[in-house]
Amino acid sequence: MFKKILIANRGEIALRILRACKELGIATVAVHSTADADAMHVRLAEESVCIGPPSARESYLNIPSLLAACEITGADAVHPGYGFLAENARFAEILADHNIHFIGPKAEHIRIMGDKIEAKKTAQALGIPVVPGSDGGITADDEAYRVAAEIGFPVLVKAAAGGGGRGMKVALTREDLSHALSAARTEALAAFGDDSVYLEKYLATPRHIEVQVLGDGRGHAIHLGERDCSLQRRHQKVWEEAPSPVISPEQRAEIGETCAKAMRDLKYLGVGTIEFLYENSRFYFIEMNTRIQVEHPVTEMVTGIDLINEQIRVAAGEPLTLQQSDIVMEGHAIECRVNAEHPATFRPSPGKITHYHVPGGLGIRVDSNAYQGYVIPPTYDSLVGKLIVHGKTRDECLRRLRRALDEFVVDGIDTTLPLFRTLVRTRDIAEGRYDIHWLEHFLSEGEGKGKVG
Incomplete structure (x- = not known):
């Protein structure tokens, strides 16, 4: 197992990785730009290193600075989180050249799946249905x-x-x-x-369905069910849930095994997500993300599996001990991405959080690095945090989500919380009747126009 992991990211995912490392007994190094000096993960890590000014190009994307931080602190592994360098094959190769482990897939798999044309050819060769x-x-x-x-x-x-x-x-x-x-x-x-x-x-009214996979690089791989990410604005996911309201257990088992077998054949290492458009009961591959996803908590909530923990273990060379029969989906989970944006215009709203109160109670989880007094910088993405709710059924999950959203307080900046308070009380959402175009139609016309904000 690794002795010290450098977290090459920021925000809520950096804090999420730090927590997993602490539970595994692994020391952590937080890197940060000057804009993130007061970030929560920086405060909680055993060591921290400033790697540059606010610009991501000069800090979180600055490979020489990250290497220097590894050398200064003696980190033997790097966890890239998502975004930034998480799917940069060259970064993985450079780390290997310096005897530092990259907590992610092999560089060749990152490179193949990073090219949409090659990814489609590879998926087709592995037996995955394509558009x-x-x-x-x-x-x-x-x-x-x-x-x-x-x-x-x-x-x-x-x-x-x-x-x-x-x-x-x-x-x-x-x-x-x-x-x-x-x-x-x-x-x-x-x-x-x-x-x-x-x-x-072009598929007219598809849903966006993705399958979570996990492999140990030795030919052992499993799937952990699907997530429905169809509620999107400008191709950016807003709300994710597991399981999908429209996928049957038989369909889940079939597409899941197709994906798991493909990862076994590929000898895939680590976590990954195979994304599909789904229309008329058919799946069509669109891409594979070779990293942890923003929405991974909904899978964790319904399976009870800590994906970051498993990702670190297999990256350290440990065999995958989970069998497909160990994966049982229980209940329903929904995640809302709470952004520092105006809920109707989606104009960014960086600034200081003057009051901050997260909801609690059974089945409630908030992944966020925010706190009262924290300043959301204008330099990076606008994610404040993720509200994840679990219930025994989808109806219970929605009821619990309504209550949690009403409890959630973020003052001092605009957030998308009012949008979710509207969505969770909308009939189409309650009945699971939506596709990848639904949210934009809802926001621009009809029932949704003028009701948010």
């Missing part, structure tokens, strides 16, 4: 027209190196396609430095 589309990148408009004619309009143009909805454009007709290709390439180049794009069949 119909081009076999690789589209280099000429004529080729795009041919592929679109074969799979049928509407089609989706996607950046090969993309994520978060950037470099993604819909073409409803042949006339739309040329503009969609040009716009996607331009956006992809600006966001990722790579203008490669590919085509997929």
Whole structure:
């Protein structure tokens, strides 16, 4: 087992990792920018190192500074959390060159799954169902027209190196396609430095379903059920739940085993999430995230498995002791991402938290690094924390969530708490009737317009 882990991240995930390390008896090193000197994980870690100014490029993305911090403190492993360098294959290789363990997958798997085209080819070869589309990148408009004619309009143009909805454009007709290709390439180049794009069949009303997997790199891998992440705004997840309201136990077992078998064949190491669009009872692979997810707590709540703990253990070379039969999903869990944003306009709202009170009681969990007096910096993402609620049934979970949201107090800044208080009392949500477009429609027209904020 590792003796000392450097946490190469910030915010709630850094605190989450720190807590797991403490329970495993592992010493921790918190790195931080000058903007995060008063962060909770910095206060609680055994050691802390300032790695640069507020800019992420000069701090959390600064590999030489992170290496220096490892050398100064004697850390023998780095946990990257999510975001920043979590899916940077070169970072994993550089750490290995310095005899420092990267708590994550093998660099080759990060690299394969980080390229959407290669990821799709790999998934298909491993037996995972994929969305119909081009076999690789589209280099000429004529080729795009041919592929679109074969799979049928509407089609989706996607950046090969993309994520978060950037470099993604819909073409409803042949006339739309040329503009969609040009716009996607331009956006992809600006966001990722790579203008490669590919085509997929556009699904009109899908849900976003993801399967949590865990492997030990030796050919032993399991799945821990699915999460439904269909409530999204601009392709960013807002609300996640497990299990999905629309997936049957038989479907869960089938797609879960498909994913677990693929990870066994790949000899995948660590945690990972295989993401699908789900429409008309069919799953279509869209990507794999080779890291811990923001929404991992809902899986922990329904399975009782500490995913960070398991991630650290297998990264240290320990075999995976969990069997598929050990994974039993009990009850229902929902996570709300509470952001420092205006609940109606989503305008960022950094600043000082003047009053802070988190809800409590049975089945309530809050993952947050915030506290009264803490200043949300304008430099990073706006996540204040995650409210995760568990109940014996989905109805009980929703009732408990309503109560917890009414108890949650964050003053001094705007947050998205009012949005969730509205959503949890909305009929479509209560009945589980929503898809990836539902939230944006709700916010822009009809029942939701003017009711939030």
